[in-house]
Amino acid sequence: MHSLFSMTCGDLENWLRLHMGKGAFHAKAIYREVLDLGNPDFGGLSAFEKSGDLALRIAGKLEIPEARIVETAGTEDSFKFVTALEDDLRIESVILTMDRHETLCVSTQVGCRMGCAFCETGTMGLIRQLKTEEIVLQVFSARHQLKRPVRNVVYMGMGEPLDNLDAVLKAAEVLADQRGFNIPLRRQTLSTVGLVPGMEKLGARRLKNLHLSVSLNAATNALRDVLMPVNRAFPLERLRKAIEDFPLPPGGAILLAYVLIPGVNDSREDAKALTAFASGLPVRINLIPYNPGREGKWPATEDEDIHRFGALLYEKGLFVRKRWSRGREVMAGCGQLGGRPESGA
Ligand code: SF4
Known part of the structure; x- marks a missing residue:
């Protein structure tokens, strides 16, 4: 069965033409009702008044995933919700309240095989890939x-x-469709640990408006090998080249995310290495506090650590964006999602 959440309105139109002999009129009506207005029951729309059992026949062949939120936890500015998938696996999403709007941080896999040393999800290993409709859900x-x-x-x-x-x-394409969610690519950011073949594949798609963020977290191979095992396969030299080669719109930049871990990657030497790595690259640095998970190995980053390290980078002329610690108390901070089942996730 095809899932509506994996289709743009154009895809739906093609599908309706092929399977029901209908087209744009019904596609737009269904798409707006379900994705834009949030009503999965489109049978009562005037578009179906004179069409007999058409709505029923469509509903019988077109899957509309059910939202099953099984847990929520939140503060005013950071709200986590857990979704139970069809196979009862769980994924977590976080709503972050910014100054004037809300940003949703979505999961793309159940678990993760990257094994970053500071991350709860990494302890799970990869359980399975999410389907497009599960991301859109x-x-x-x-x-x-x-x-x-x-x-x-x-x-x-x-x-x-x-x-x-x-x-x-x-x-990303489904979410950007103006007839549904209408979240254009320029308001979507994809984050990577620096999986070079994936960056090359993404670059080849030339989606110039989609933002890319690379989690760097260490600017020497010795330290990055430990914090992010992906570095052993794609060391900093290859990552730097992939950033250099990544197609960007004029004036565009890649965000370099740096989770600041007290006593691990926050020294003057670390700032020097980061400056050297970033030098000449079209990047902006995003400093993020480390959030100890359930079995946190290191102490939490304090706001003054971010100030101090940010000042070291600023001295060297780097553009730095700082994120303060938020969501920590509900395990909704960066690197805190998921975790091994036995640890209660
Ligand atoms: S930080 Fe991201 S890439 Fe690394 S283990 Fe966690 S979820 Fe995976």
Whole structure:
């Protein structure tokens, strides 16, 4: 059965033409009712008044995933929800309230095989890839079940998006459709640990408006090998080249995310190495506090650590964006999603 959440309105139109002998009129009506307005029951629409059992026949062949939120936890500015999938596996999503809008951080995999040393999800290993409709479902749930005005989407939840690139890019396309969610690519950010083949594949698609964020977290191979095992396969030299080669719109930049871990990657030497890595690259640095998970190995980053390290980079002329610690108390901070089942996730 085809899932409506894996289709753009154009895809739906083609599908209706092929399977029902109908076209754009019915496609737009269904798409608006379900994805834009959040009503999965489109049978009562005037578009179906004179069409006999057409709505029923469509509903019998077109799957509309059900939003099953099984757990929520939140503070005013960071709200986590857990979705139970068809096979009862769980994924987590986080709504972050920014100054004037809300951003949804979605998961792209159940678990993750990247094994980053500071991450709860990494302890799970990869359980399975999410399908496009399961990624889109998280936005549907946030907007229509939780009634949150989600404006931006970041692919930074559980999983490495470039390890599930086709499903993620299709989700980005569905979410961008103006007749449904209307979240254009310029309001979507894909985050990667620096999976070089995935960056090359993404670059070849030339989606110039989709933002890319690379989690760097260490600027020497010795330290990055330990924090992010992906570095052993794609060391900093290859990552740097992939960033250099990545097609960007004029004035565009890649975000370099750096999770600041006290006593691990926050020294003056680390700042020097980061400056050297970033030098000459079209990047902006995003400093993120480390959030100890359930079995956190290191202490949490304090806001003054971010200030101090940020100042070292600023001295060297780097553009730095800082994120303060938020969501930590509900295990909704960066690197805190998921975790091994026995640890209660
Ligand atoms: S930080 Fe991201 S890529 Fe690394 S293990 Fe966690 S979920 Fe995977």
